[in-house]
Amino acid sequence: MNNFIKKNMKNIALMVLALIVITFMAYTIFNSYPRQTGQLNLDEFAKCLNETGVKMYGTEWCSHCKEQKKLFGESFQFANYIDCDENKEICMTEGIQGYPTWKYEGKEYLGVQTLEFLSDLSGCEL
Numbered sequence: 001m002n003n004f005i006k007k008n009m010k011n012i013a014l015m016v017l018a019l020i021v022i023t024f025m026a027y028t029i030f031n032s033y034p035r036q037t038g039q040l041n042l043d044e045f046a047k048c049l050n051e052t053g054v055k056m057y058g059t060e061w062c063s064h065c066k067e068q069k070k071l072f073g074e075s076f077q078f079a080n081y082i083d084c085d086e087n088k089e090i091c092m093t094e095g096i097q098g099y100p101t102w103k104y105e106g107k108e109y110l111g112v113q114t115l116e117f118l119s120d121l122s123g124c125e126l
Contacts, residue, residue, distance in 0.1 A: 002066055012113075020098070027035065032084055041126060042072055042075035042126075043075045044114075044125075045075065045076055045115070045124055045125065045126055046072055046075045046076060046077075046078035046079045047078045048122065048124035048125070049079055049080065049118060049122055049124050050078060052059060052082040052104075052122045052123065052124060053080075053104060053105070054080065054102065054103070054104045054118065054121070054122050054124075055080045055081075055082060055102065055103045055104070056068065056079060056080065056081050056082070056100050056101070056102050057081075057091055057094065057096045057099065057100065057101045057102075057103065058081065058082075058083065058099040058100040058101070059081045059083060059084050059085045059099055060083060060085065061085075062099040062100065063102055064111060064112050065099050065100045066100060067112050068100050068112045068113070071112075071114070071115055072115075084096055084099065091094060095108075098110050098111075100112065100113075102118070104122060109121070
């Protein structure tokens with residue numbers, strides 16, 4: 001009976017080790033893949049919006065602005081964002097009355113915009 005217990009303990013230990021390895025591999029794949037592929041695309045997308053003159057006007061306290069920023073994730077840092085609390089004169093001159101307001105080629109687009117809409121508007125690829 002002692003050999004039977006030892007044999008089962010070895011099998012259990014091997015199964016636990018295999019489960020740990022599989023879990024680690026799955027975690028690594030699922031957590032790194034979206035950041036590597038999606039993040040780079042959104043970085044380039046946000047940079048393209050900036051280069052083509054697309055601007056977003058908003059504030060830090062605006063819930064809709066926060067929702068818009070979430071769509072970009074960390075890539076929002078590359079977008080041309082004007083904080084109207086910090087740049088009141090600019091926003092007044094531009095006639096900004098609601099947040100977020102996107103501007104491109106003299107036209108205003110109020111509210112949260114999808115990335116697809118911004119892509120179609122600007123010609124920047126997602």
